[in-house]
Amino acid sequence: MRIGFHTDAFNSAYWNFEKCLQWAQEHDVHFIECGPIDGVSWIHGLGYQPHVSLVQDPLLLRRKMERYGVRFSQLDAAYPLSGKDGPLYGVPYVLKSIPWAKHAGCERIATTDGLHQPEDLSDDEAMEMMKRSYAQILEVAEAYEITVNIEVHGYFTTNPDMLERMLHFCDSPFLRLNLDTGNSFIAGRDPVAFCQRLKDYVNHVHIKDVSASLAAAVRGEQTGIAVSQCAIGEGVNADNIRGVLEILRERGYDGVLSMECEGQGGPMIAHSLAWLRTTLQELQIPEQKS
Numbered sequence: 042m043r044i045g046f047h048t049d050a051f052n053s054a055y056w057n058f059e060k061c062l063q064w065a066q067e068h069d070v071h072f073i074e075c076g077p078i079d080g081v082s083w084i085h086g087l088g089y090q091p092h093v094s095l096v097q098d099p100l101l102l103r104r105k106m107e108r109y110g111v112r113f114s115q116l117d118a119a120y121p122l123s124g125k126d127g128p129l130y131g132v133p134y135v136l137k138s139i140p141w142a143k144h145a146g147c148e149r150i151a152t153t154d155g156l157h158q159p160e161d162l163s164d165d166e167a168m169e170m171m172k173r174s175y176a177q178i179l180e181v182a183e184a185y186e187i188t189v190n191i192e193v194h195g196y197f198t199t200n201p202d203m204l205e206r207m208l209h210f211c212d213s214p215f216l217r218l219n220l221d222t223g224n225s226f227i228a229g230r231d232p233v234a235f236c237q238r239l240k241d242y243v244n245h246v247h248i249k250d251v252s253a254s255l256a257a258a259v260r261g262e263q264t265g266i267a268v269s270q271c272a273i274g275e276g277v278n279a280d281n282i283r284g285v286l287e288i289l290r291e292r293g294y295d296g297v298l299s300m301e302c303e304g305q306g307g308p309m310i311a312h313s314l315a316w317l318r319t320t321l322q323e324l325q326i327p328e329q330k331s
Contacts, residue, residue: 042289043297043329044317045072045114047247048091049268050304055089062109064307068314071330072114073106074151074299077138095137099145106146113147114297115219115245119192121155122174123167132174139178139187149188149245151219152178154195156264168197168206175210182215190219190245193235194265199228201238208242218242222285223249223269223301226278229261233284240292246285248317249301250276269302272309274316283320290326 048061056064058075065073078085078094085094093102106112118138120131131152138150152175159167175189182189197203208218220243225232236243251260252271256278269276286298300317304310321328 042286042295042321042326043072043114044070044300044314044321045074045297046070046300046310046314047117047268048073048075050300050302050310051091051306052268054304054306055084056091056306057088058091058093059105061091062106062111065111066109068311069330070314071111072297072299073111074113074115074117074297076117076119077134077141079134079137095141099141103144103146113142113145114149114299115190116142116145116147116150118150119153119194121195122152122171123154123195123197124159125162127155128170128174132177135178135189136181139181139185142187143185147187149190149217150182151190151192151245153192154197156195158196164197164203168203171197171207172210175207175216179211179213179216183213186215188215188217188244190217192219192247193221193224196264199224199230199264201230201235205239208239217244219245219247220285221247221249221265221301222278222282223247223251224265226251226281227256227260227266228264232278232281233288236285236288240288240294243289243292243294243296245296246289246294246298247301248273248282248298249278250274250282250313251278252276267301271302272316273300273302273313274320275312279316283324286320286324286326290324295329
């Protein structure tokens with residue numbers, strides 16, 4: 042399997058994207074995931090945001106990343122598609138991200154639903170709306186040969202029954218799953234059972250632990266968290282992460298394990314990286330670096 046990280050880890054440190062590339066190079070990590078910004082913002086322009094803008098030239102950025110020995114594992118274009126503004130804002134955002142990702146050398150993008158049940162829509166209405174949205178998205182994604190992953194993150198996607206329906210919205214090999222160990226856990230699910238049921242769809246994985254205090258406060262009441270506030274391996278979800286890795290090993294998964302945790306400017310995510318590498322060794326899972 043391959044190890045990567047989401048640049049969300051450095052939101053609180055106000056790093057820019059290139060500093061994330063430098064951290065990856067220093068720690069022998071060769072895969073990175075970030076969010077695309079549709080436009081510009083002052084905080085991004087001043088170098089205080091670890092994500093990329095779609096106004097940046099993707100080919101030039103790709104060449105810069107190659108100099109660091111790093112490439113994208115996924116572009117996180119996960120604007121919620123389940124609410125009424127999903128077709129209005131989310132679909133154009135995803136569609137704009139697809140050709141950009143192709144030129145940037147990125148093979149997949151993440152999509153998702155909203156954290157809560159949509160207002161003024163029944164579940165069936167929201168599902169039908171998302172089905173139409175994904176049909177539009179997949180038409181373009183297939184042309185560019187970009188895999189569209191549905192991320193476990195919200196009201197529908199943390200429900201395995203609903204998620205499985207979503208994974209059948211389109212009969213396409215380019216519609217797959219971004220498994221998230223932390224979001225499935227915080228939603229009150231068993232991440233190991235979740236993975237076992239949907240293992241055949243997994244194309245990208247978010248490795249996320251959950252602190253004991255956060256689990257005690259909101260587990261079963263929330264459907265997603267941005268990043269864990271503890272190092273991976275030090276929370277109450279560590280054993281589940283190990284169980285998920287065992288299932289993926291038996292399934293033959295050789296894709297990216299993208300760490301999602303608070304970085305604290307480097308030390309916490311470095312500790313997470315050490316735990317993940319040790320765990321892969323203990324499970325006899327080779328780490329691929331290309």
